[in-house]
Amino acid sequence: MSQGSIKKTVVNAVGDYKFGFHSSVDSVYTSPKGLSREVIAEISERKNEPAWMREFRLRAFDIFLEKPMPEWGADLSGIDFNNIHYYVQPQDSAKTRWEDVPTGIKDTFERLGIPEAERKFLSGAGAQFESEVIYHSLHESLSKKGVIFDSTDNALRLYPEIFQKYFGKVIPPTDNKFAALNSAVWSGGSFVYVPKGVHIELPLQAYFRINAENMGQFERTLIIADEGSSVHYIEGCTAPTYSSDSLHSAVVEVIALPGSRVQYSTIQNWSTNVYNLVTKRAVAYENAHMLWLDCNIGSKVTMKYPAVFLRGEGAKAEIHSFAFSGKGQHQDAGAKVIHLAPNTSSTIHARSISKDGGRATYRGLVKVPNGIKNTSSRVVCDALIMDSASRSDTYPTMDIKDDTASIAHEASVTRIDEATLFYLRSRGFDSATAAAMLVNGFATPIVKQLPMEYAVEMNRLIAIEMEGFSQ
């Protein structure tokens, strides 16, 4: 299976997508629709990049052209690569104070509650609008300790040594067609470096906003947690609801060095006209602990399978995913863990809900090559199907070549139970409220791992999706 992780296509399922507004913002530069060597050269030129990055992009473009579209997973036939703007530059440079961000863009993020969240419970915040990070900031105490939290573009310029050492090493352009596409046209994303032994208590958050129509967003995130450090990175994303489709195709690489702990949490809430095809992969070294917490509510089509390569003895992977598929949506999500060292362990817990004809697919892989001793893995997939028009599929691949491995797999499919619904109604809750309570209850084991503010928001998003539900 290729590592295609496609994340976001949303269909406007329930009308009440409160992030569907469009802001009127003039961009500094918009590349013409379609993709060519000229477009890529122009992006590299405008970013004033070193020659090696320009070469990297052009090589990746060749790989993109060579690779066929994936023949498995969700239906991607609606993507028209010639009808997309691959680079939209909204302002001249990234700002470190909200006051300096142009009004139209700042207002957008105010409406999304980002500056407020930063003040209240974050160590640092970044915001990407179209193709560029327009704002980033890090708490002073952390920058003094040597923590780096910047846009990936800035990092290429400011920290060339560490950048080049890790960039594209976890997910090379050859990995899959969309990783190749991202490698060719990437722009924005976060660069995080946490020095040895530094623990970042409050999360770092990046927020991604697509505003323009027929826009492709291709951010590139690189997180390096040095030995014995810890960090929790959260990303959120939304877009206006348009009648034509947009494409979001990110690449996220995480390097968890020995003894570090990284949690990467996603609340994906693209509008239902976004194809979300994302590749996410972490490498965990000795005794490192990597946790992907992946919540997919929005998008038209999402293909995304966060992966962990356990390269060091004692390393641990946890992947928890939650997917909600409403009308016209297909969430094809899952997880991959490759055990490449002895005494490594992994846990995958996926929960999905499908409603109003929505489709949820769990696609996962656990691999233990021969000779890798004493590994353990537990995979649990639970699906909740709200009505007979909706669908859930599970494709759990277990490729276990060593007989010392301890492997457990459980799967369950439940339908919304009339007896349970009636119990709630007998306590005064109407059908929609009762269903939202059950669905939120179902999501709880995953969602409770988010910081409280986000868990509350997730519960609210789920309740919105359940509006109008009746039996």
Added chain:
Amino acid sequence: MDTKTSILSVKNLSISIQNTPVVSGVSFDVHEGELFVIMGANGSGKSSLLQAIMGNPLYQVTGGSAHMGDVDLLALTPEKRSLAGIFLAFQYPPAMSGIPFGNFIRLAANEQQTQIGGSPFAPKAFFPIVQNALKRVELDTTFIARSLHEGSSGGEKKRLEVAQMSILQPRIALLDEIDSGVDVDGLRSLTEEIARLQKENGMTVILVTHNTRMFQYLTPDRIAIMSKGTLVKIGDASLAKRIEQDGYEGFLGEPSNVQ
């Protein structure tokens, strides 16, 4: 009987489950503040009657009526019946996975608040209310954070049902086999709580059971006996003695005193 106020009037009620009749032509009136007990062998239609009065869509009413005062209950959704003051303690309450009891019951209380135009309870203000209700049914406060009915024993579930009743303070409580699976100490605290709500709030109780164990603690005003989907007898508390001696079979031979 006519001097008392009827709070629930059931007339000629017939009920089917998936087109199979389970209750046929049952009529009775329950008076305000009364403890009305419905007894009968397993499968006699007692639970079906309570489920239909609460409005379970799986129990299809094929004829007759049920009124609470002037209110036509059958025209209301289950949630509206609840908000009108009817409470059903389930014989087999389902587990509410991922829904902590404290949240669940606070949100239910807030549905009532919304109904009467009151302001909703904040979690902090509501905590002592839940704590107190759990104390009355002799459950510890760890149940507040636990998913309702998930992993609870049969007896704990019954206590949690009664705790909900304490908080929601219904006008009419339909209690389905509230004694089954409950130990002696539990039975005492649950019956005490039922009696307290009757005394302090004038709560009306329709209690379904198939044995007389609860009557050590609660004295029924009247007992109705069901058999094969019909009501065969209504009498005073002394009927309990006859049931203990003769079982339900003893009533089948004699003429019914109900229409």
